[in-house]
Amino acid sequence: MGFRISGLNPEPFTHLFGQGEHYLKQHGALRISVDSYPGYPDRISLRDISAGETAILINHTYQPADTPYHGSHAIYVWEGCNEQGVYTNKIPESIGARLLSLRAFGENHLMLHADSCEGAAAEVLLHHFFDDTSVSYIHIHNAKQGCYACLAERFP
Numbered sequence: 001m002g003f004r005i006s007g008l009n010p011e012p013f014t015h016l017f018g019q020g021e022h023y024l025k026q027h028g029a030l031r032i033s034v035d036s037y038p039g040y041p042d043r044i045s046l047r048d049i050s051a052g053e054t055a056i057l058i059n060h061t062y063q064p065a066d067t068p069y070h071g072s073h074a075i076y077v078w079e080g081c082n083e084q085g086v087y088t089n090k091i092p093e094s095i096g097a098r099l100l101s102l103r104a105f106g107e108n109h110l111m112l113h114a115d116s117c118e119g120a121a122a123e124v125l126l127h128h129f130f131d132d133t134s135v136s137y138i139h140i141h142n143a144k145q146g147c148y149a150c151l152a153e154r155f156p
Helices: 011-016 021-026 119-130
Strands: 002-006 029-033 054-063 071-078 086-088 099-105 111-118 137-142 148-155
Touching: 002 119, 011 054, 021 029, 071 148, 099 119, 111 119, 119 137
Parallel strands: none
Antiparallel strands: 002 086, 002 148, 029 054, 054 071, 099 111, 099 137, 137 148
16 A cells, blocks of 8 residues: 655645735735755645745644644745645655654544654655554654644555
């Protein structure tokens, strides 16, 4: 059984691109000048944003289910990025270079398993979690900052 890792759909964020600071503030967002690489992981493309580019920092609800695991956290999106990253049986470079927290959920959106690992070991942990047939999906978070990174799903 394989897996597919997906970045966020860009559509909910595109209204922020190119807008002034007042508009961003009204939407709880900030424009950030990217000053180092790596360091600003884009949640749409699942790539690190290049130095000199701009990012939008915004709170994102990554677990919308009405359960105790409902959650949101700050994320970066690359301003102007419209290309959703989708990786089949492959760990995106920006994920593989970080300390991660993986959280496996069942179809009822309750957590079944959780563990942390270096990004290089994420593939093994994904397969281990998906060996449990009751696991529906896995949220991957950056362990240090705690922010949501991406979604992993079973893929035939």
